[in-house]
Structures are given as C-alpha cells and as structure tokens.
Amino acid sequence: MQARDVFTADEIKRLSQRSDLVGAALVLHAWALIAGSMALVVWLPNPLTFILAVMVIGGRQLGLAILMHDAAHGLLFRTRRLNEFAGQWLCAFPVGTDLLLYRPYHLKHHRHTQQADDPDLVLSAPFPISRASLKRKVWRDITGRTGFTRRKQQIMATWGPMGAEPGLSWRERWARLQQGGLVGFAIVNAVLWAAMTVAGLWWLYPALWLLPLLTWYQLISRIRNIAEHAVVPDNDDRLRNTRTTLAGVWTRLLLAPYWVNYHLEHHLLLSLPCWKLPAAHRLLMAKGLRDQMEVRDSYAKVLRMATSAVGEGGGGSGGAKPAHI
Known part of the structure; x- marks a missing residue:
C-alpha cells in the first residue's frame, strides 16, 4: 500500500503544502502555552495550578519534540534555512534532542517500520506486557528516574565514561558533546534560566521547566510510543502496522x-505537515478505509491492549515475541 494507491495526485499536492506562517504559529503556540502556564502559577500559586502547569508544560515539551520531528522531514517551514534553525534551536535543543542526529535515525524507522531493521522496534516488540510492569514504568517516569537515567546515558554516550578512551583530547571530547546536542541543550537552557532570573523568577526554571521535562514529558513520551506501534495487528501491512489514536481536547x-x-496518516504520506494530518484522516474515512486501518478510540483502550496477555484481535505485537519485562 502506497500513498498514491489511496490519494489522488491533486490530494497529495494539496495535503503536502507547507507554510512558513503556520510553522511559525505552531512554534509560537508551544512557547506561549509554556510561558502562560508559568505565568498562571506566578499569578495564582497553589497545588492545583502547579500540577496543571507541570502537565501542560510537559505536553508542550513533547510538542516541541513533535515539531522537531516535522522539521526532520522538512515540513515545519517551507523555507529550508528557517526549518533547520527553528527545528534545532527552538524545538530540539530545548528538550535535549538534536535534529541532525534524529533525522537519519528516524528516516530509517520509516524505511523499515516494524521490520527487523527498524531502530524503533525495541520500543514496540516487548508488548503486550503486564499491568504491574507498566505501573513500574509509569512510577519511574513520574518520579524522574527515567529522565535522569536517559540524560545520564546521553552524556555517557557522547562524552564517554570517566577513564575510558584516555587518548581523547579535551577538544575531541568537546566536539563529541556538540555532536550529541548537549552543548545546544546547555546553551538554550542557560538562556531560559537567565531570562527567568532577570525577571526575578529563577525558581521557575527548576520547578516548571526541568521538573516537567524529567517527569510528565517522559511519561507521555512512553504512552505515545506505545500507541504508535505496540500491539499492532500486522507488521507487514502499512495500514495496520502503525496506529492512529483518536483524541479529545484534553488529551490533545x-x-x-x-x-x-x-x-x-503520517506513515502513509511522509510529505504531510502535522497540521494537515486531520484532513488526511477525514479523507481516508470518506474513502471507506476505516475497517482496513488500525484506529483506536482512545489512549486508554490502547494501554489496556498493551497490558493484556494477548493484543486485541489476536495481533499481539504484530507477531513479535514479547520480552519479559
């Protein structure tokens, strides 16, 4: 199944149109929600607004990663230089990722989705798992253990463990840090902290930037990974080895x-900017393809499937043997 088997040439052309204006609006929207959530806590400090802010900011941090993903496909902005700059400095670096490292890795995932060479297969192959296993993972995410572990792994992978490779010079180690995105992460986060400090609100950085990044962002990233490819019905069918999960206002x-x-929809037509995905979904529904597609009504239903002994419909993880977790 290819995109041209489903969409007409005119539909593909219309759906694939990019926009600098919309791209700028999306990036601005993400940062405005982050700033607005922080402002809400400053204006009305209480446990409820703080928890809500952590969740909204963590959601927008994932949003920045998603916009970086669009930039990796060259879809966030129509202008290439703007796409690369905003995708890296305004989306990737703030949350500790690197557009240039992510792009080849992610494109390989698209070439080999749910196949042996898929670099993301490790994220979906272990499912389904037990509820107890998922609860342990959720606890590690929400308490920050996952976030700290991943950041440590990122540093070790680029800088190298202390005492390892003694022949490397400090300049070579610094180059590794730059290639791993850690220098960019440090620069952008230093600017964020400095701006909050100048505003007399230095505490916002650890409380409402780092905390969401190390907790809520980790949890919802896990849920998103599960929803996209875990317990899919058929690893070899492009309409069934990737999942669309319907979401309401609060979920979004x-x-x-x-x-x-x-x-x-994204996997079916890679030239779709994220804001064109709902239109593509409506087209597929109008073409009567709903029964051929892996579409679920909610993330809660997907999580129930992912924590069952056998995936709903007998699909398991597309035939992959579950690992013991």
Whole structure:
C-alpha cells in the first residue's frame, strides 16, 4: 500500500503544502502555552495550578519534540534555512534532542517500520506486557528516574565514561558533546534560566521547566510510543502496522499535541505537515478505509491492549515475541 494507491495526485499536492506562517504559529503556540502556564502559577500559586502547569508544560515539551520531528522531514517551514534553525534551536535543543542526529535515525524507522531493521522496534516488540510492569514504568517516569537515567546515558554516550578512551583530547571530547546536542541543550537552557532570573523568577526554571521535562514529558513520551506501534495487528501491512489514536481536547492538550495521534496518516504520506494530518484522516474515512486501518478510540483502550496477555484481535505485537519485562 502506497500513498498514491489511496490519494489522488491533486490530494497529495494539496495535503503536502507547507507554510512558513503556520510553522511559525505552531512554534509560537508551544512557547506561549509554556510561558502562560508559568505565568498562571506566578499569578495564582497553589497545588492545583502547579500540577496543571507541570502537565501542560510537559505536553508542550513533547510538542516541541513533535515539531522537531516535522522539521526532520522538512515540513515545519517551507523555507529550508528557517526549518533547520527553528527545528534545532527552538524545538530540539530545548528538550535535549538534536535534529541532525534524529533525522537519519528516524528516516530509517520509516524505511523499515516494524521490520527487523527498524531502530524503533525495541520500543514496540516487548508488548503486550503486564499491568504491574507498566505501573513500574509509569512510577519511574513520574518520579524522574527515567529522565535522569536517559540524560545520564546521553552524556555517557557522547562524552564517554570517566577513564575510558584516555587518548581523547579535551577538544575531541568537546566536539563529541556538540555532536550529541548537549552543548545546544546547555546553551538554550542557560538562556531560559537567565531570562527567568532577570525577571526575578529563577525558581521557575527548576520547578516548571526541568521538573516537567524529567517527569510528565517522559511519561507521555512512553504512552505515545506505545500507541504508535505496540500491539499492532500486522507488521507487514502499512495500514495496520502503525496506529492512529483518536483524541479529545484534553488529551490533545496534555498528552498528544500537534496531531501526533494521527500516526498512521503520517506513515502513509511522509510529505504531510502535522497540521494537515486531520484532513488526511477525514479523507481516508470518506474513502471507506476505516475497517482496513488500525484506529483506536482512545489512549486508554490502547494501554489496556498493551497490558493484556494477548493484543486485541489476536495481533499481539504484530507477531513479535514479547520480552519479559
């Protein structure tokens, strides 16, 4: 199944149109929600607004990663230089990723989706798992253990463990840090902290930037990964080895920003900017393909499938043997 088997040439052309204006609006929207959530806590400090802010900011941090993903496909902005700059400095570096490292890795995932050479297969192959296993993972995510572990692994992978490779010079190690995105992460985060400090609100950085990044962002990233490819019915069918999960307003705000839930549509037509994904979904529904597609009504239903002994419909993880977790 190819995109041209489903969409007409005119539909592909219309759906694939990019926009500098919309790209700028999306990036601005993400940062405005982050700033607005912080402002809400400053204006009305209490446990409820703080927890809500952590969730909204963590959701927008994932949103920045999603916009970086669009930039990796060259879709966030029509102008290439703007796409690369904003995708790296305004989306990737703030949350500790690197557009240039992510792009080849991610494109390989698209070439080999749910196949042996898929670099993301490790994320979906272990499912289904037990509820107890998922609860342990959720606890590690929400308490920050996952976030700290991943950041440590990122540093070790680029800088190298202390005492390892003694022949490397400090200049060579510094170059590694730059290639791993850690220098960019440090620069952008230093600017964020400095701006908050100048405003007399230095505490916002650890409380409402780092905390969401190390907790809520980790949890919803896990849920998104599960929803996209875990317990899919058929690893060899492009309409069934990737999942679209329907989402309401609150889910889109806190868990699935910028239409990331329309993952099947993204895999079917890689030239779709994220804001065109709902239109592609409506077209597929209008063409009567609903029964051939892996579409689920909610993330809660997907998680129930992912924590069952056998995936709904007998699909398991597309035939992959579950690992013991």
